[in-house]
Amino acid sequence: MLFRVFRKTELPKLFSALAARHEVIGPVETGRDRRGEPIYAFERVTDFSALRLSYSTTKLPAKRYFLPFQEDLATFRVQRGDWTKTVDYNVDRPRVFFGLHACDINALNKLDKVLTGGDHPMPYYAAKRRNMFIVGIDCEPQPQCFCRSMGADTALQGFDLFLTDIGDRYFAEILSNNAYNLLRGVHTAEPGEDEHVLYRRAVASKNEKYVAHVDTTDLAKILDMEFDSSVWKAWGEKCLGCGACAAVCPTCYCYGVEETVNIDLAGARKTKTLYSCNLVDFARVAGGHNFRPERHDRLKYRYYHKHRGFMEAYEESLCTGCGRCGETCLAGINVPEVIASVRNEGEP
Amino acid sequence: MTRERALDVEIPFVDITKGAAAHRIPRRSDLAAFEYTYKSEITRVHTLTAMETLYEIQVLDPEERKRFSFLPGQFVMLELPGIGEAPFSITSSPLRHGAVELCIRKAGNLTDYLTKVPRGTRVGIRGPFGTSFPMERMHGENVLLVAGGLGLAPLRSAICYVQENRSRFQRVDIVYGAKEPAQLLFSYMYEVWRQDDIDLSIIVEKGGPLWKGPTGMITEQLKVILGDRDHADRALNTHAIVCGPPAMFQYVCNMLSGYGIPMQKMFVSLERRMHCGMGKCCRCNVGSTYTCLKGPVFDYWTVINLPEAI
Numbered sequence: 001m002l003f004r005v006f007r008k009t010e011l012p013k014l015f016s017a018l019a020a021r022h023e024v025i026g027p028v029e030t031g032r033d034r035r036g037e038p039i040y041a042f043e044r045v046t047d048f049s050a051l052r053l054s055y056s057t058t059k060l061p062a063k064r065y066f067l068p069f070q071e072d073l074a075t076f077r078v079q080r081g082d083w084t085k086t087v088d089y090n091v092d093r094p095r096v097f098f099g100l101h102a103c104d105i106n107a108l109n110k111l112d113k114v115l116t117g118g119d120h121p122m123p124y125y126a127a128k129r130r131n132m133f134i135v136g137i138d139c140e141p142q143p144q145c146f147c148r149s150m151g152a153d154t155a156l157q158g159f160d161l162f163l164t165d166i167g168d169r170y171f172a173e174i175l176s177n178n179a180y181n182l183l184r185g186v187h188t189a190e191p192g193e194d195e196h197v198l199y200r201r202a203v204a205s206k207n208e209k210y211v212a213h214v215d216t217t218d219l220a221k222i223l224d225m226e227f228d229s230s231v232w233k234a235w236g237e238k239c240l241g242c243g244a245c246a247a248v249c250p251t252c253y254c255y256g257v258e259e260t261v262n263i264d265l266a267g268a269r270k271t272k273t274l275y276s277c278n279l280v281d282f283a284r285v286a287g288g289h290n291f292r293p294e295r296h297d298r299l300k301y302r303y304y305h306k307h308r309g310f311m312e313a314y315e316e317s318l319c320t321g322c323g324r325c326g327e328t329c330l331a332g333i334n335v336p337e338v339i340a341s342v343r344n345e346g347e348p
Numbered sequence: 349m350t351r352e353r354a355l356d357v358e359i360p361f362v363d364i365t366k367g368a369a370a371h372r373i374p375r376r377s378d379l380a381a382f383e384y385t386y387k388s389e390i391t392r393v394h395t396l397t398a399m400e401t402l403y404e405i406q407v408l409d410p411e412e413r414k415r416f417s418f419l420p421g422q423f424v425m426l427e428l429p430g431i432g433e434a435p436f437s438i439t440s441s442p443l444r445h446g447a448v449e450l451c452i453r454k455a456g457n458l459t460d461y462l463t464k465v466p467r468g469t470r471v472g473i474r475g476p477f478g479t480s481f482p483m484e485r486m487h488g489e490n491v492l493l494v495a496g497g498l499g500l501a502p503l504r505s506a507i508c509y510v511q512e513n514r515s516r517f518q519r520v521d522i523v524y525g526a527k528e529p530a531q532l533l534f535s536y537m538y539e540v541w542r543q544d545d546i547d548l549s550i551i552v553e554k555g556g557p558l559w560k561g562p563t564g565m566i567t568e569q570l571k572v573i574l575g576d577r578d579h580a581d582r583a584l585n586t587h588a589i590v591c592g593p594p595a596m597f598q599y600v601c602n603m604l605s606g607y608g609i610p611m612q613k614m615f616v617s618l619e620r621r622m623h624c625g626m627g628k629c630c631r632c633n634v635g636s637t638y639t640c641l642k643g644p645v646f647d648y649w650t651v652i653n654l655p656e657a658i
Binding site: 073127186275 | 385456656
């Protein structure tokens, strides 16, 4: 990994260079909540002054740019009893993500494992992922953040450039040739011992700010042991089964496929829609049998997939600890409390 | 001046489809394989019962037909453009390349639409997907095939394999249970199976005046088969395949286990909702794994270690 430092005044130049030729997605303020706190979202940015790089977190992850809520997998032309299928991966240019936090970059790394690895890589995701230029930025842990417990508080891969604020300068990690080329256009310097000290100080002060923690020791085994625990029923009583947790989760990728006939009857489309395992018909089969008819079955399943199933397949949890699901849940269900109760260290 | 030029940086576009067209029929791990559909035709429609129909589906392209083969127990995704796509177990002989038979019950939108389309309709198939019954591991041993209701559909592929390789197996039993005689599937095959020295016994829950066979639950018929003769000696050398509704597995498998058939020699085929068939959509998740990748055929030892599997 290459390290450079550069003055903060150079950053707008980098942004302008990227924005001149590419669509840039970054954190912007879209409104205020009832407490007067800003609400941030990942939107298209054309002007550096609209970027809010010191944003706390966004309500929604950047997922919609690489796993859109709805996406056509294929279209059909139907003619005289025959048809032709056309597949389009729905991407034709690279996209720049300016200002992703480590948890959201790690979410991509986790998704890479399941969506681009294995026997059946998914081209719709792979095409978008291969055409991302990611500038990461360090963050200030919020009360709901438990990324450190999940090992997702620092990103080691999956980005092009990562910036850490060390006062009047940025400490930059360069991971890709594209990022290297970009940085050649601004004044940068080799970091010396002074900058190393500043970087370590920035990391140490971040570590002190974590409030939420999840004990992941032996969690996969404990989830197996407590599969029939009564705490699941208690959480199920609270769960509304609305699927909001999956909508705001940066790593929830489950989906359903539907086909519809075009209004001219000469074509059809096959559409993929993100789904949630908390929705009632998630595991319902033709004929009406539902393998997970109860809310607690489904809520448990979401935790089981994130912290047990993914662990078995990839030796890491699918959860990044971003805390968005807990912030969004209308019933106040959040990962640290659920896991603590499963470990018998707290009440549902 | 130099700086102005250097800042004009373009991130190159990566076209993942480049180089993918090197071979016309993509390999499984190719990105293009993900939505690859074999265009096929419904060549035969055979009504089995009031609810179930047997469809023969042939791949149209001669090159593709040569490439399309499957193993007993695997499934395909059947696609009707504009209507939908759903997984179905293949019910025909694995010897035949480029064609599958699917035994389909009218149970939802897609299967209801299927009953209305004529012979010659162009459909798409993707796959085959999933694990298969390890028939070769069963060579030289006894085979017990247990089917409940529509469970005979995936099982028939294994039966075809046994028929075609009858000399490689010792004793072969089929125990088939259904609700009533009118729901019995593949009744025209029963005599053929018997002539191939396969011991077939059928039990129905409600007999009716014309029914001469036994009535009751499938476990009762299994008791007769397993309790009889010197089965205990044979149990260790017996492989079992069990296909049926979710409620049946536990009773039948525990019973077979009780009669001494080892759990890793017992295979079940699980049914789940699937939207992709390739371990991506998560609809078929069972326990910590996927029915479409590690299943639909699991050995019973694996199944009892997967929460909520049966």
